[in-house]
Amino acid sequence: MRPVTSGSAVMLLSFALVRGALAQQGEFPLPPKDWAPPVHDRPVIPFLLVDRLEQRWQKGNDLRVWDAQGWVGGDYDKLWFKSEGEDEKGGRTAQASVEALYARLISPFWYLQGGVRYEERPSPSRSSLALGVQGLAPYWFDVEATTYLDEKGKLSARFEAEYDFLFTQRLILQPRAETTFAAYSEPERGVGQGFNNLELGLRLRYEIRRQLAPYIGVTWSRKLGDTADIARRANTEVSEKALVAGLRVWF
Amino acid sequence: MKKTDRASGSFTRRRFVQSAAALGLLDFFSQLAPAYAAGAVGPGAQMRVGGSRVGELVIARTPFGFGGRTGSAVTINGTVPGPLLRFREGETVTLRVTNRLDIDTSIHWHGLLVPSDQDGVPGLSFRGIRPGETFTYRYPVRQYGTYWYHSHSGFQEQEGHYAPIIIDPAGRDPVAYDREYVVQLSDWTFMSPEAVFSRLKKQGNFFNFQQRTAGDFLREVKERGWRPTMEERRMWAQMRMDPTDILDVTGYAYTYLMNGRPPDANWTALFRPGERVRFRFIDSGAQTFFNVRIPGLPMTVVQADGQHVQPVTVDEFQFGAAETYDVIVQPKEERAYTIFAEAMDRSGYASGTLAPRPGMPAEVPPLRERPLRTMVDMGMDMGGMDHGGMSPSGGQTAKPMPGMDHGAMDHGSMDHGSMDMASGQKPMPGRHETAGMDKMSPVNGKHGPDTHGPGNSMVAMVQRNRLGEPGAGLENVEHRVLTYNDLKSLEPARDTRKPTREIEMHLTGNMGGFIWGIDGKKFSETPEPVRVRTGERVRVTLVNDTMMEHPMHLHGVFMELDNGAGAHKPRKHTIIVKPAERLSFDFTYDEPGNFAFHCHMLLHMEAGMFRFFNVSGPSLWKTS
Numbered sequence: 001m002r003p004v005t006s007g008s009a010v011m012l013l014s015f016a017l018v019r020g021a022l023a024q025q026g027e028f029p030l031p032p033k034d035w036a037p038p039v040h041d042r043p044v045i046p047f048l049l050v051d052r053l054e055q056r057w058q059k060g061n062d063l064r065v066w067d068a069q070g071w072v073g074g075d076y077d078k079l080w081f082k083s084e085g086e087d088e089k090g091g092r093t094a095q096a097s098v099e100a101l102y103a104r105l106i107s108p109f110w111y112l113q114g115g116v117r118y119e120e121r122p123s124p125s126r127s128s129l130a131l132g133v134q135g136l137a138p139y140w141f142d143v144e145a146t147t148y149l150d151e152k153g154k155l156s157a158r159f160e161a162e163y164d165f166l167f168t169q170r171l172i173l174q175p176r177a178e179t180t181f182a183a184y185s186e187p188e189r190g191v192g193q194g195f196n197n198l199e200l201g202l203r204l205r206y207e208i209r210r211q212l213a214p215y216i217g218v219t220w221s222r223k224l225g226d227t228a229d230i231a232r233r234a235n236t237e238v239s240e241k242a243l244v245a246g247l248r249v250w251f
Numbered sequence: 252m253k254k255t256d257r258a259s260g261s262f263t264r265r266r267f268v269q270s271a272a273a274l275g276l277l278d279f280f281s282q283l284a285p286a287y288a289a290g291a292v293g294p295g296a297q298m299r300v301g302g303s304r305v306g307e308l309v310i311a312r313t314p315f316g317f318g319g320r321t322g323s324a325v326t327i328n329g330t331v332p333g334p335l336l337r338f339r340e341g342e343t344v345t346l347r348v349t350n351r352l353d354i355d356t357s358i359h360w361h362g363l364l365v366p367s368d369q370d371g372v373p374g375l376s377f378r379g380i381r382p383g384e385t386f387t388y389r390y391p392v393r394q395y396g397t398y399w400y401h402s403h404s405g406f407q408e409q410e411g412h413y414a415p416i417i418i419d420p421a422g423r424d425p426v427a428y429d430r431e432y433v434v435q436l437s438d439w440t441f442m443s444p445e446a447v448f449s450r451l452k453k454q455g456n457f458f459n460f461q462q463r464t465a466g467d468f469l470r471e472v473k474e475r476g477w478r479p480t481m482e483e484r485r486m487w488a489q490m491r492m493d494p495t496d497i498l499d500v501t502g503y504a505y506t507y508l509m510n511g512r513p514p515d516a517n518w519t520a521l522f523r524p525g526e527r528v529r530f531r532f533i534d535s536g537a538q539t540f541f542n543v544r545i546p547g548l549p550m551t552v553v554q555a556d557g558q559h560v561q562p563v564t565v566d567e568f569q570f571g572a573a574e575t576y577d578v579i580v581q582p583k584e585e586r587a588y589t590i591f592a593e594a595m596d597r598s599g600y601a602s603g604t605l606a607p608r609p610g611m612p613a614e615v616p617p618l619r620e621r622p623l624r625t626m627v628d629m630g631m632d633m634g635g636m637d638h639g640g641m642s643p644s645g646g647q648t649a650k651p652m653p654g655m656d657h658g659a660m661d662h663g664s665m666d667h668g669s670m671d672m673a674s675g676q677k678p679m680p681g682r683h684e685t686a687g688m689d690k691m692s693p694v695n696g697k698h699g700p701d702t703h704g705p706g707n708s709m710v711a712m713v714q715r716n717r718l719g720e721p722g723a724g725l726e727n728v729e730h731r732v733l734t735y736n737d738l739k740s741l742e743p744a745r746d747t748r749k750p751t752r753e754i755e756m757h758l759t760g761n762m763g764g765f766i767w768g769i770d771g772k773k774f775s776e777t778p779e780p781v782r783v784r785t786g787e788r789v790r791v792t793l794v795n796d797t798m799m800e801h802p803m804h805l806h807g808v809f810m811e812l813d814n815g816a817g818a819h820k821p822r823k824h825t826i827i828v829k830p831a832e833r834l835s836f837d838f839t840y841d842e843p844g845n846f847a848f849h850c851h852m853l854l855h856m857e858a859g860m861f862r863f864f865n866v867s868g869p870s871l872w873k874t875s
Contacts, residue, residue, distance in 0.1 A: 028843040028867040038374035041773040041859035045449050075766045108708035139488040166464045
């Protein structure tokens with residue numbers, strides 16, 4: 001037999017001694033605390049999804065729209081961020097917001113999210129507290145529901161739902177609905193009390209790879225209630241239809 | 252099968268080995284593990300270890316690839332799989348393992364009854380092997396059979412760090428054969444395992460390209476009608492579960508290997524007509540269950556997880572990650588046969604050939620249609636559902652089972668007699684027929700109110716004894732398929748005492764976030780081990796609350812699966828627990844130590860489906 005290295009011999013000997021001592025004591029010791037664990041089940045993972053990065057052609061004013069979100073964290077706790085906005089033709093940003101949230105998995109399919117939202121546009125900019133849930137509802141609807149309380153104490157809410165319908169493994173039709181609600185009217189922002197907007201979209205994407213999917217689609221949006229009245233008085237469109245083309249990508 | 256039947260021809264195994272030895276390793280071993288095609292790394296040679304013959308193993312990164320692609324493998328002595336280790340029962344083996352990686356490594360001797368400090372689990376049995384370090388393993392070989400060894404560090408097993416072990420019995424081998432071949436199946440990906448893991452954490456169905464589509468829906472409406480189709484879709488959608496969720500990682504990312512070779516490299520085993528050929532099948536897939544068959548040849552299973560079983564002849568078997576089966580085939584014709592190992596989700600296969608001459612291919616069967624999960628898998632009550640009037644399990648469902656409420660279960664009061672009755676059901680008579688739902692397995696438990704928290708997305712409300720089922724997708728095949736009920740140990744059990752203690756564990760998971768655990772908790776959330784003593788007769792009951800199979804592996808002792816075989820319960824190191832299944836096994840530790848218990852789906856383990864037993868008391872191993 002080849003000689004065993006002295007380090008290993010010492011180790012074998014010490015194991016033998018330890019085991020001998022324990023046999024008398026009766027309790028086998030737990031692994032020393034300074035050993036790394038046998039499995040590493042708390043990985044911190046970063047995720048970025050650009051769900052919509054699209055050009056929107058509609059009567060009067062074409063738009064470029066972005067809607068992205070991502071997180072960094074483990075299975076139960078995540079730092080979540082979201083951003084969305086619209087650039088009008090000529091590069092003027094009509095809407096832009098970012099959210100920074102802490103998210104906690106509170107049930108198998110749902111995260112509770114809390115944090116802040118900052119809206120750069122429309123002017124004037126404002127900050128709000130945000131509290132919501134995001135997850136997968138029965139029947140496979142991806143849902144986001146968030147309430148906001150801005151610095152003036154005005155309460156609003158926003159609800160989004162998406163669904164994936166598979167024509168093939170890679171050709172996927174995604175219906176999408178979004179609505180916003182305001183507890184108080186804000187005429188200076190063109191927002192009335194109650195449900196003030198409904199946007200429906202239908203996007204057909206092709207997943208070249210899981211993480212890379214160009215799409216085309218149509219959207220239809222309509223201002224509701226007081227918000228629609230405000231728009232009518234300002235002579236702006238109450239209802240808009242658009243063709244869209246864009247890219248869905250994640251990392 | 253005759254257990255004493257030596258080879259019918261004059262070319263016996265013993266003589267074969269002797270002549271092989273006389274010629275110095277030659278063909279015999281190159282048949283076991285032939286050198287691989289130029290430019291890539293193939294399986295290594297056989298290494299006999301024992302007594303003064305010390306095994307030298309070097310772990311390093313080595314380029315590995317095929318089909319024009321080259322990746323990076325973690326290799327043992329430069330090959331994938333690593334060298335075949337050959338031990339003899341009763342000898343003491345010494346293996347020096349040198350780590351040439353830039354991270355820690357380890358070797359776990361899968362299924363071997365070794366002292367805790369030789370078991371090779373970093374963080375439990377030792378610190379791990381540091382870069383540049385040589386660690387010397389030394390342990391007595393206390394058993395015979397087919398096993399394997401692999402890294403227990405991170406994802407190295409996925410990257411090629413695995414190889415077979417054959418232990419020749421100390422006495423006469425009750426299995427007669429003329430030739431033997433190891434068939435080690437595995438799954439290879441050119442993606443990094445870390446990337447595979449994080450993709451699944453972000454999108455649980457990332458690798459599933461066999462989901463149900465609009466076309467499937469229309470076809471089904473045509474076949475079954477609008478209402479049943481809608482109702483079935485509605486139930487799945489309502490639960491947010493996908494019936495095509497069969498394997499987490501699929502042929503989209505994997506190439507399935509047979510002895511380190513992709514299907515088109517066609518690994519070949521040779522035979523002469525009339526010979527008894529022994530195949531030692533090892534599932535070394537990191538995330539893959541395989542369906543194994545050799546069309547045209549019945550296979551007689553003689554060993555399961557390295558332990559002799561009463562011979563049972565089948566045409567196909569399904570096995571899970573880490574399981575092994577030894578089978579005997581006896582081809583009589585001068586023709587080639589395909590050794591076909593299909594991934595359980597039918598997204599790919601490994602294959603090779605058994606032929607009288609090299610370069611003689613046989614027809615490769617097509618992949619069958621991918622299976623679908625059923626409401627039985629979901630632990631739903633099937634009483635009267637879409638097969639009106641049939642109540643296969645109604646009686647048992649109605650009968651209150653002792654200890655059904657596991658949350659407040661008094662293990663002491665478990666009625667083992669009735670448990671034995673439940674699990675001792677005869678192999679299902681309809682197994683070889685296409686009777687479909689008539690084969691419903693008996694209900695043997697119901698779930699309590701604890702849903703195991705956010706880390707678990709479903710519970711098996713109705714639990715069944717599924718030991719008589721052949722496995723997902725094989726329910727209706729037209730030939731004999733092995734089930735756990737077919738496994739009966741050749742030697743009667745040494746310890747026939749009744750367990751004095753029962754431990755119930757629920758296998759849990761959240762597919763969306765790829766969270767896996769036991770009783771809803773990941774390993775990191777449960778620092779306390781399960782404490783048992785040497786000599787203590789323990790029963791573990793597992794309930795699978797997920798819709799996927801979990802091959803559960805216990806270190807340091809064999810699990811005696813309660814399949815109703817009495818004193819002939821099969822001794823296994825890895826037991827598949829099917830979706831919504833409730834099963835029990837007994838064990839008695841001989842050795843003190845910290846021994847891992849985990850799912851052998853590598854990514855499930857690393858995600859947290861891992862526990863350990865802290866075994867105290869004197870060593871009871873008889874050093875005779």
